[in-house]
Amino acid sequence: MTRKDPSHAAFPRRTSIKAGGSIGGEVWLVGAGPGDPDLITRQAERLIRAADVVFYDALVGPGVLALIPDAVERVCVGKRAGVHSKPQGGINDLLLAAALAGRRVVRLKGGDASMFGRSAEELAHLQAHGVRVHVAPGVTTASAAAARAGVSLTLRGVARRVQFVTAHARAGEALDMDWAALADPSATLAVYMGRAAAPELKRRLMAEGMAGDTPVLVAVNVSLADEKLLFTRLDLLPLTVGALAEDAPTLMLIGQAVGRQAAVAETPVGADVAAAGSARPW
Known part of the structure; x- marks a missing residue:
């Protein structure tokens, strides 16, 4: 049986918190590649353009950020050696709050989201609160x-x-x-x-x-x-x-x-x- 790529229906509709407490928002952890926008995947670009808000790292290239439509909210949560703008716990909470508000969330990470990107911590935090989470790989x-x-x-x-x-x-x-x-x-x-x-x-x-x-x-x-x-x-x-x-x-x-x-x-x-x-x- 062929497994359907969930990105084919990425963020299919705008949703909100539903009756009974179920979560209407959705989060994608997206690899942005090393910086050149030519090295971002088609899946990642579709997700960026369909998002309500993009939380991005400091290592995401400016050309990739330029792909984000003006109507999409951008939030820098970048961390670089010696300079941390947000602790990891704070980032987890920001992602959760956006999802709880029913927003379509992209967490944009440099390289591949699963390669030293602490994606497992974010995924576990969101899933523990009932949020739907997917991962889009990138070029490491x-x-x-x-x-x-x-x-x-x-x-x-x-x-x-x-x-x-x-x-x-x-x-x-x-x-x-x-x-x-x-x-x-x-x-x-x-x-x-x-x-x-x-x-x-x-x-x-x-x-x-x-x-x-x-x-x-x-x-x-x-x-x-x-x-x-x-x-x-x-x-x-x-x-x-x-x-x-x-x-x-x-x-x-x-x-x-x-x-x-x-x-x-x-x-x-x-x-x-x-x-x-x-x-x-x-």
């Missing part, structure tokens, strides 16, 4: 960065798997990760929000046996006008990210697959290859 930044740099996350005979981790920890907390597993030479390691943790990443991965000359791609503001894609190596990682703006969203791809593809393209270590993905499609 690691995939976009690899594509724009001309590298592969996997490579036959070199990288059999990809490990996605976040290097963001709460204030005062150490990075609690399985460093031995992350240092696997047959995998590609994708590190989100890793700028501040670069020195520890280098130290812990090398302590577990990862070679200092392991190739690394450092990607900043992926798919946006100020994008930077830098090839470096693990032992030079802190120096590379130290030259970047402190508030720049930074992703790192670490592993031999990154280097093999870079070698094919004859891209030297430390080179800025931002122009590699800058061409517009036809």
